[in-house]
Amino acid sequence: MSTPYPKPIDPAATRIGWIGIGVMGAAMASRLLAAGYSLTIYARTPSKATHLQSQGAHIVNSPSDLAQNTDIIFTMLGHPSDVRQIVLDKTSGILAGLKPNGVMVDHTSSHPLLAKEIFKSARERDCWAVDAPVSGGDIGARDGKLAIFAAGDKRVVEWLSPLFELMGKATYLGGAGCGQSCKIANQITVAANTLGLSEGLVFAEKAGLNVEQYLEAIKKGAAGSNVMELLGKRIIERDYKPGGFAEYLVKDLGMGVDGEIGQVLPGAALCQQLYIGMVANGDGKLGMQGLISVIERLNGK
Missing domain, CATH: 1.10.1040.10 (N-(1-d-carboxylethyl)-l-norvaline Dehydrogenase; domain 2)
Structure with missing residues (x-):
């Protein structure tokens, strides 16, 4: 079984993608940019990305384009239906473009059963999925003090810790779907x-x-x-x-x-x-x- 190891996460080498730049997502993405990471964004409304672009973020035209050019993708969307479309669409979704050993992290408050489905689909493509919804509101997102409820493969969650630490404190809850629960x-x-x-x-x-x-x-x-x-x-x-x-x-x-x-x-x-x-x-x-x-x-x- 392949894993994203032993290559550690490194601001100079790890390419990060982000989808979902509302109140919470924009603040979380901004913290990664401030830490020196290369960040690429897909935004359904590109004008909302102006602030992050001014910090050095790049924009692409679809989730699959984003996936093809990044190692880790974070999503912070509104509803499970949004997650399903952005992640699982067979043509333009994240998993349609994510390369083997790629990792996607869903911060959306979504459904546990969908998280399990995404994890299974990711593994079928030799990729990894982590469900990691957060709590702490806009203030926690801005200050990097979110509670992060992470689930999936424990080794992958631990591997992601340098990024989670920029956004708050992650707790590993168990297998796929446990973070959403x-x-x-x-x-x-x-x-x-x-x-x-x-x-x-x-x-x-x-x-x-x-x-x-x-x-x-x-x-x-x-x-x-x-x-x-x-x-x-x-x-x-x-x-x-x-x-x-x-x-x-x-x-x-x-x-x-x-x-x-x-x-x-x-x-x-x-x-x-x-x-x-x-x-x-x-x-x-x-x-x-x-x-x-x-x-x-x-x-x-």
Whole structure:
């Protein structure tokens, strides 16, 4: 069985491709450029790549063109359907062009079964696939402090560590699909924390408390969380700039509550319904912290 070894990853020699330059993807790609890596991009909307081009990134016309000229490709897309098209299209997809021993890393929050399918297809082409969704939002992406949930062949994940370390902290979760399963569980937890934070703030304000003082008082107690650190101030200031779109959380929670592995998750189902309400209000492109707007509407505000 061939592997990408023993050749180590090296900024002077390793060619990296990137697909998906939204809020998170652009920040992650920028960190690789800043570390001296050669980066080539495929963008469905090339104008969005201007900032990265100014840092030295190059642009190509299709995922398969990208694959033919790189050793490792990262994807950071919106939906599993996007991943399927970009990776598995028989003519223009990544795996149609990736050379033997090439590696693709999917940072998209996608479906575990699709991750397994991609891993299998990659191995049939003598390539490697890693599912490695992330958590930490736009701030974590910018500062290189993302939690990275990596799965696939353990040796390949370890080989990728110099790149993962530029973006955050990677944890190996197991075989293909385990990274995506971890991300779904992560999103269930994040959504529950965001709902609790939002309802606590609505209650505190109604009770006449100073909400800034309220958050300061509780953040070191049992109610404190990273969600509070990341989103608390933003919520109070009504800063709903997205680290990840609310509509994506609807998708992520949906993959958790679909019952595929026999689980019953009433809290996650409730959170999904509230986020669906947020999307229905026209706020799907806002950040997940905008959930408080739904709670406020329910309270007549």
